[in-house]
Amino acid sequence: MNLSISLTVNGARRDVELEDPRVTLLDLLRERLQLTGTKKGCDRGQCGACTVLVDGRRINSCLALAISHDGADVLTIEGVARGDQLHPLQAAFIAHDGFQCGFCTPGQIMSALGLIREGQAGDDPERVREGMSGNLCRCGAYSGITDAVLEVQKSLVEANQRRSA
């Protein structure tokens, strides 16, 4: 059985020889590519700590078999900043105290990125909370997380308005 796969991870092509079809995308990122920013929380799709974007959509990487995602374009938390310049969501999480221990934060930020791209929540705090309900924060930083997402959403809308003006 040929178990080699190719992925684009944070813009770079990565060829990986899998020794076993059981490897999840999460384990591949962490154990084979040393991208340990994506966290393993529950490993059962309940906590959202492992959230990454696959082909532009947020998914739980713990419930994705790597081999089934051959050819996919993956974006992880390591790929969102531009050099030393934080992504606006990263900066907003700091500005709004959107975390305490930080373990869930990479998943929260990747999920927020997916949420904004989906374009369903807008500036409604209720829709943002609902859209982020797949990411648990046991420190209880939800209020700051919601504020951070809303601020970035607002600044994106303003930036788009400036561009189209």
Place this chain on the structure above:
Amino acid sequence: MKTFDYIRPASIAEAVAAATEPGAAYLAGGTNLLDLMKGGITRPNRLVDVSRLPGLDRIERLPDGGVRIGALVRNADLAHDPDFARFYPAIAEALLSGASAQLRNAATVGGNLLQRTRCGYFYDVASACNKREPGAGCDARDGENRLHAVLGWSEACIATHPSDFCVPLVALDAVVEIEGGAGRREVAVEALHCLPGDTPARESALEPGDLIVALRLPGDARAFSTHQRYLKVRERTSYAFAIVSAAAALRIEQGTIREARLALGGVAAKPWRARAAEDSLQGARPGPDAYRRAAEAALTGAKPSGDNQFKIELAQRILVRALTLAAAGTPERVAALPASPFSALSGALIDA
């Protein structure tokens, strides 16, 4: 997780041939299957990855005004398809009330129909479960069973079907197209899932190798699009399975209910169509008395399987609420908290 052979067939025929072998399982979104495999609940020898089969990811309008949904369409994509959400709003709302955004992006229509119960004793391999191991017994009978079935259960199994999506589907006469060793056939979603009886391990009408390739909704179901809702009570506001849920769809003409469609979720091993309740509403004037009578008819024959007597009354109240909301009219847009009877304001009821 037990190891397995991984096969990625290029066609439906190859997939069916590969999955007919004993111990084979289909993999699509994987959101339920991988979880089950990690827990040792499901132990396939072979995974047949159908996630890239061509032609199964489309949403097509049918000549009768209905819609045909490929089995690989993702839950999120179906819920946000503007035409689909306009004509079948309770189904879109049910989809958006299920799981999380991440899971809805991965989970497929076909997989959702075939997801397994969330009974804790089914998931705990140290517990006795007739569904997981026929003849082993049922630890849920004397266990933590306040969320278990109140309709259609047996001494062998009191588990419930967890899908939100399936509840409005059975109400609106959805049909699945199945490809199997003997060719293609169709089964109503209402007939797809089995009640447990003495054989709770048999959960559906599917035979080994059978692959759901599409889901169809009839065009006449669109007559209900302006008066339909899905309502779901959970133990937390979001990202939880239903304790009880209800889909209600009405066709109202000149102040009279001409036709009603009702189904319940979280009460049985299958999504529960309430035909007697539908009949009781035909020709009735919309209002609390008619809704309560319908709700009582829907729960006729219900009995607790454990510490869940409350679900019988809860299901009736949720049906009354769902009917009240459906009669008031489908909202322009799915609520911020899809299918929730609560708003963010503490103690306030949404849309009531």
